[in-house]
Amino acid sequence: MPTAAARLTHRTPAPARDYLLAALAAGLGCLLALAVSRWLDLPNISLVFLAVVLVVAVRSSVGPALLCALLSFAAYGFCFLPPTWSVVVHREQDVLTLMFFLLIALLTGNLAARQRQQFRDLQVAQGQTESLLGFAGRLSSAQDQRDLLAAMLSQLDLPAERLCLLGRDAQGNWHQADGSPLALSELERISAEHAWQSRHPRGYDSHSLTHPHWWWWPLMDNDQPLALLGMRTAQGDPPAGEQRQLIDVLLPLLAHALARVQLVETLGQTRLQHETERLRSALLASVSHDLRTPLTAMRGNIETLQLFIDSLDTATRDDLLHSTASEASRLDRYIQNLLDMTRLGHGGLHLERDWVAAGDLLAAAVQRLQPVLQGLHVNTQVPAELPLLWVQGALIEQALINVLDNAARFSPPGGLIDIRLSHDEETFSFAISDQGPGIPADEQSQVFDLFYTAARGDRGGQGTGLGLAICLGMLNAHGGTARVESAPGQGTRVILQLPLQHPEASAGHD
Secondary structure: OOOHHHHOOOOOOOOHHHHHHHHHHHHHHHHHHHHHOOOOOHHHHHHHHHHHHHHHHHHOOHHHHHHHHHHHHHHHHHHOOOOOOOOOOOOHHHHHHHHHHHHHHHHHHHHHHHHHHHHHHHHHHHHHHHHHHHHHHHHHOOOOHHHHHHHHHHHHOOOHHHEEEEEEOOOOOEEEOOOOOOOOOHHHHHHHHHHHHHOOOEOOOOOOOOOOEEEEEEEEEOOEEEEEEEEEEHHHOOOOHHHHHHHHHHHHHHHHHHHHHHHHHHHHHHHHHHHHHHHHHHHHHHHHHHHHHHHHHHHHHHHHHHHHOOOOOHHHHHHHHHHHHHHHHHHHHHHHHHHHHHHHHOOOOOOOOEEEOHHHHHHHHHHHOHHHHOOOEEEEEOOOOOOOEEEOHHHHHHHHHHHHHHHHHHOOOOOEEEEEEEEOOOEEEEEEEEOOOOOOHHHHHHOOOOOOOOOOOHHHHOOOOOHHHHHHHHHHHOOOEEEEEEOOOOOEEEEEEEEOOOHHHHOOOO
16 A cells, blocks of 8 residues: 555656757767767667667656667667668668667666656655654644644645634534634535544535635544534635645544644643632532631620629620620621632722822831731831832732731741841832741742642641732732742741832823
C-alpha cells in the first residue's frame, strides 16, 4: 500500500527549456567527438555521445534524455560513419552499430532519468512528510478546537471563511468550534446530517446554488462521529482531487487530536463541577459555623441577663454586655466580608475615592478591633510625613481589619503585632507582622485564595477563608496588590501595597 506522501507525489512535465538544453548538449557532444576523433577509434567516439546522453538524463528527465539520444544517434551516423556527411549507410555492420548505439542511448537515458525522477519523488515525499510532522506537532500542542481549526487552515492554505469545524450538541443543533452557530441552507443541513449518519464524506453536486456550498468530512473515533470538517466551495463543486487526497491524509490526525481535546475539556468540566461543589460545601459549612458561634454566645448572654439580671452585680452585667457587643461586632465583620465578596465577584464594587490619611485608616482599624487585640501588644510605626492616599477609605480600612484580625488569630497570648507604614516614589505599603506559627513556602501562594482554611493559612481553619481573599480584591480594585513573607516558626508578614497618585493626576477620576 503506498504511503501518504507517495499518494500525493505529483509529477510535472519537463519544461521546454530542458528540451532545448538537450538539443544543445547533443550538438556540444558532436563538436567534442569531432575534436577528439583524430585520437580515438570509431567505436570509442560513440562513448562520447553516450556520456552526453547520460549527463542529460541525470540532469533532466526522460523526455529530454530521449531527444538527446535520438539527436546523438543522428549526429554519430551523419558525421562519423562512412560515407561521412551523409545519411546513407553502406555497410551492414554500421547499421547494426547504429541500432545498438540507439538502444544503449535510449536505455541509459531512460534509466538515468528514472533514477532522477525517483530522487525528485523522494525529495517531494520527504518534504510532505516533514509538513505532516509539523502538522502533527501543531495538533499535539492545540489547547482547544479553535487551535485545531487554525492548524488545518494553515496546512490546507485556505482562508478562515472557507473551513469550519462543526459539532453537534445533545439537542441536535449544529455549532462551530468557537460555539457560534453556522448559517446553513436546507440542502447544506441535509448534506451535513447525511455525512454524520453515514460516516462518509458528503456534498451536494448542484450548480443551481447561488452561493458557496459546504462539503463535509466526518471526524471519527471508535466508529463514532466527533465533528464534521466543512470546506466551502464555489457553486457546490467538489474540492480538487489533490486537495481531497490531502484532506484524506490529514483527517485521521485531526480526528485523534479532536478526541484528545474533547477528553481534556470533559475532564476540565468534571474538575470544575467538583471544585464548585467543594466550594459550595465549604461556604455552607463556614456560614453555618461563623453565624452560629457568635449568635450562640449572644443568645446565652442575653438569656443570662434576662433570667438573673436582679441577682448579678454590676461588673458581671458589664462583662456580659461587653461580650455581647464583641460577638455582635464579630458577626458584623463576617457579614461585611460576605457582602464584599459578593460585590467583588459580580463586579458591583464602584470606588468613591477621596484623599485619606493612611494613619487615620490604621487608627480606625485598630480601634474597631480593640476587643480582638486585647491581650496582644500592638506596635505601630507611622512616619511623620506621609503622602495622602487617593482611595475609598472604608474599603482600605476593611482590608486592614481583615489582615489584623487574621494576625490576631495566630498570635500567641501576649504576642506582638508590628505595623509599619512606608512609601517610595510610586507605592505606599502597609506591613503587618505577627509572631504566629508561620506559613510553609508551598502554601504561601494560596493564602489569598477564597476559602483557603489550612491550619497555617487564612483563619487557621476557624473561618471561611474570605478575609485575605477579599483584602486582595479590594487592593486590586485600587490598582494595588498584596503579598506574604513567612517561614515556619518565624511568624508572618503581610504587605499591602497601593499606588501613589498626585492630586493633579487624580482630577476627574472617581
